[in-house]
Amino acid sequence: MAVIVPAYGVAHLLGEALRSLQAQSFDAWECVVIDDGAPDNVAGAVRPFLADPRIRFVPTANRGVSAARNRAISETTAPLIALLDGDDMFDTHYLAHMVPLLEGDRDIRLATCNALIFGAIPRERHCFAGKQGSGDGLTGSLADVLDRSFGVYIGSTFRRADFDAVGGFDESMAQSEDFDLWVRLMLLGGHAAYVDEVLGHYRVRAGSASSNAGRMLLGNIKVYEKARAGLAPDRPEHSLINRLIADSLAALRFEHAIDRVIDGDTPGGLAELRAARHQVSGPVWRASYATWRLFPHLARPMLRWRRRAHSRGAQRASLFTRFAEVDS
Numbered sequence: 001m002a003v004i005v006p007a008y009g010v011a012h013l014l015g016e017a018l019r020s021l022q023a024q025s026f027d028a029w030e031c032v033v034i035d036d037g038a039p040d041n042v043a044g045a046v047r048p049f050l051a052d053p054r055i056r057f058v059p060t061a062n063r064g065v066s067a068a069r070n071r072a073i074s075e076t077t078a079p080l081i082a083l084l085d086g087d088d089m090f091d092t093h094y095l096a097h098m099v100p101l102l103e104g105d106r107d108i109r110l111a112t113c114n115a116l117i118f119g120a121i122p123r124e125r126h127c128f129a130g131k132q133g134s135g136d137g138l139t140g141s142l143a144d145v146l147d148r149s150f151g152v153y154i155g156s157t158f159r160r161a162d163f164d165a166v167g168g169f170d171e172s173m174a175q176s177e178d179f180d181l182w183v184r185l186m187l188l189g190g191h192a193a194y195v196d197e198v199l200g201h202y203r204v205r206a207g208s209a210s211s212n213a214g215r216m217l218l219g220n221i222k223v224y225e226k227a228r229a230g231l232a233p234d235r236p237e238h239s240l241i242n243r244l245i246a247d248s249l250a251a252l253r254f255e256h257a258i259d260r261v262i263d264g265d266t267p268g269g270l271a272e273l274r275a276a277r278h279q280v281s282g283p284v285w286r287a288s289y290a291t292w293r294l295f296p297h298l299a300r301p302m303l304r305w306r307r308r309a310h311s312r313g314a315q316r317a318s319l320f321t322r323f324a325e326v327d328s
Contacts, residue, residue, distance in 0.1 A: 001029040001095055002076035002160070006068045007086030008036040011045040013203070018049045020089035020201075026096040031055045032072040033086070037062030042086075066169035066177045073163065082157040083178075089201040090155065097195050098157040107190035110182055112156040115200035127153050127202060132194045140192035143237050145182055146227065147244060150192055152182045155200040162188055170226075176219025183227050214255040221248045254279045258303050266296055273299075 003021055007014050014033070021031060031054055035042035046057045058075055060068060073081055080102055084090060098111050115127045133140035133150035140150030166184040173180050186192065228241045254276045261269030270292055277289060292299045 002078035010087040011040040013087040034072040036068035091199040094199040113195040113199040119204040142186040
């Protein structure tokens with residue numbers, strides 16, 4: 001098993017990630033920590049762990065997380081690959097679950113699990129609260145992964161042969177690069193597997209890269225378009241992808257309307273929000289629309305607060321939950 005640990009900007013947290021790896025009940029692993037030209041002292045943070053011959057450090061210039069992961073994976077040889085971000089942690093039995101799962105079923109393209117989300121959020125919660133996918137809850141199809149009814153935690157495991165077959169992480173992806181890899185792995189055929197246990201710990205940091213809904217939606221649209229181009233014309237997933245693209249574009253227009261209000265064009269932004277109000281539901285949004293009708297000057301501070309709350313990793317209270325990736 002090869003464990004890949006990108007550590008850009010998280011030198012102060014890296015020790016927790018590596019200690020969780022060293023504590024694994026399955027101990028036949030190799031690990032590459034890669035800094036991606038980090039501005040902080042990743043080399044110093046990893047140095048105490050280099051006495052463990054299973055852990056290596058690869059310093060590189062900054063080229064982004066996809067390039068960093070690709071480079072780190074190229075430095076390993078094990079047939080299975082697990083991702084562990086430098087600010088996250090594995091449960092003690094993570095590898096002990098994933099290795100036999102993949103070794104026992106050659107049709108698994110990726111194996112994932114539940115995880116505890118902690119850090120810059122109002123309260124800790126699990127990544128996945130409901131049933132996974134449209135089937136038995138333990139396996140997911142390409143369609144399930146595409147529409148996110150089968151969620152994939154970033155600390156997931158896959159085969160080197162499959163990773164090589166799809167060409168690794170797409171280094172042109174600035175957002176949703178993890179989702180893109182999961183989808184391309186699923187395009188190989190087979191299924192995704194889910195372990196219904198909390199085997200990972202996902203840390204949300206204030207201002208993390210995955211906090212901007214607009215960027216995430218643009219990334220998702222690119223993933224869908226790539227998947228559509230890679231599908232045979234007679235595949236049934238085409239209609240699903242077309243719907244997902246349309247939904248994402250509608251959600252993106254909604255986010256742009258919020259931007260317009262925050263940027264100072266309250267009348268224009270509110271007009272666009274009212275036109276797109278079918279995109280959201282629930283008592284909070286209904287009360288907000290009623291408030292803005294009477295007191296439009298309150299829309300800007302309320303929506304600015306919403307953006308700040310999301311940037312701190314707060315759970316989204318709107319349609320964007322479906323698009324929220326626990327992976328980047």
